[in-house]
Amino acid sequence: MKKIITLKHIARELGVSISTVSKALKNSEEIGAETKEKIQAFAKLYNYKPNNIAVSLKNRRTKNIGVIIPDIVHHFFTTVLRGIENYANAQGYNVIVCLSDESFDKEVINMELLANGSIDGYIMALSAGTQLRNDYNHLKEVTEQGIPLVLFDRVTDQIDCDKVVINDREGAYLAVTKFIEDGRKKIALITTEDHLSVSRDRTAGYRQALLDHNMDFDEKLILRSPSMEIDEKGIEDFFNTTEVDAVLSVNEIFAIHSMRLVQAKGLRIPQDISFIGFTDGILSKYSSPGLTAVAQHGEQMGEIAAQMLIDKVESEKEEETYETRVLEPVLVERQSTPKN
Amino acid sequence: MKKIITLKHIARELGVSISTVSKALKNSEEIGAETKEKIQAFAKLYNYKPNNIAVSLKNRRTKNIGVIIPDIVHHFFTTVLRGIENYANAQGYNVIVCLSDESFDKEVINMELLANGSIDGYIMALSAGTQLRNDYNHLKEVTEQGIPLVLFDRVTDQIDCDKVVINDREGAYLAVTKFIEDGRKKIALITTEDHLSVSRDRTAGYRQALLDHNMDFDEKLILRSPSMEIDEKGIEDFFNTTEVDAVLSVNEIFAIHSMRLVQAKGLRIPQDISFIGFTDGILSKYSSPGLTAVAQHGEQMGEIAAQMLIDKVESEKEEETYETRVLEPVLVERQSTPKN
DNA sequence: TGATGTTACGAAAACGATTTCGTTTCCAGT
């Protein structure tokens, strides 16, 4: 078993002081050429690596960033996470991932677990529980301590911090406009309750598109699931009782499930009914027919979030100016909507 | 901006020594009741939390575990990660995630990034690049330093450490046996080159099942993709030139893509051709028809890996005994195979 | 020769917490 070696060992072994070793390894001009070479050679030989923990303690910088997301088995979040990882790693940062599981309590616990100096800043998407409860004190505490925080996708305007979102409203607007241009008359929306910020915005965009094209906004054409979990019964009932020729869904799973349902009823996609789903994920790509999707640029979002956070972490000045970056969604057309 | 408070601040403010504060906050019997109360109250008031970095330095324990996986936008790995998270968090550990991107170099870099005391141990699945190169010196270095390491799914027997795998061979065997029992004669295998340990084992299981049932093992029925990335052209050519009535695929995507392809050619699933895929992920569940899958118990795998690692980390003794846990796969039957 | 300047290195404080030994004070026991 090879021992891990410290400055002290090198110093003792070579009969010099710890400070000399430290400086020599940093190639300081202060140290004589001979001594430097000797120390560097020794360090290389024994594969010396500075202890990160000690360095962190000294610098008050951990080079770790904490990411708290509601769920990891979810294409969009993993995509964002990849973006974060990419940028962070390139800058020499590590990413500590915590899952809130859509629960307020877990979100709080996770934040506290990281709050004791383990990280230099947070990147988060709010859990459904937190948004429902509308309680952001745990975020406030963090920002009040001056720890940088970047919120993405699921954000709140009750907290002053940097944010990255896509224009969810515009995404829905795009989709519904496409439906209308294709001559669809009964455009349904499958979404969740409005406490999720993204659902609220998407519903608003849906509504706006209808109104802007002189169509009725009919609550009966909206199915609101209590959460992002699939409610198969609810969806089935909805399609049994509601006549519809286009469906916009706030996530892939609702859309895919609905497609299979109406296909089983003998409807043809996209001739009889067309579909668009939010999140251009793996399901949209591989479903049959392929699902036209509102792409959310998850990876880019992650990169931007990481960049904003690291910029804040590394900027010495305590400017209290926050920025919200809004990414524009695009429609990725596949076979679930007619070609023009 | 609230300042973060340290033992020193409390000590100074209350006119006692740092040691007294430390002990008081740990409810030590050494400290008088009055003093203890005073200190604890003050600490609560100012929301004192011990600095993790300092504690880590003192204890030589970070309570962080490093997870290195090839890809995060991949259902199986995220499932495992969730299992790891669950167990680790419950034990008060944080998880640092690094992505090797299937590259040997990135894997090495990530390991080194964590190797300097940032973590108490590693959980890893080998990257394709590493398995191809067959070079495990970076792992050896780590184990030689006595840092605990648990390998999962993509493992190697060139390294002595704890491992968790599913019985890939048995999974393929199960699937092929099912095909044979259903009367299939031309059973294809879509896999990758054999340098990936899982592909090798699955191919072996496929072969064994055929031989055990007195059927020919025909290389022409095997399509080997160079990597886990989809090779659409290759798959199309394969189905155009090869007559087949059953397909076992080493991952979901190959299977789903193939299903769409043969459906487009007018074949009926499962009447004319049936499909089984490895990894019971989201695609299998939501494809049409639903894809019968070999479930890999990713979450359980993650939990076991985390448990093995934390056990090793926390056991003082330096026993050099390693264990390999083998999970048994199960077949999740859906509509891509006929019902019996 | 004495003042000044380099060069090359070491001592020590600091980061924040833990822990091992003291040390002081006070009181009981004889």
Place this chain on the structure above:
DNA sequence: ACTGGAAACGAAATCGTTTTCGTAACATCA
């Protein structure tokens, strides 16, 4: 009154680095 021993607290070392500030030895210059 003297000893012994709790009780309550503090000093200091320690974890491994970094960094500031000395300082010794030697060279330079007027």
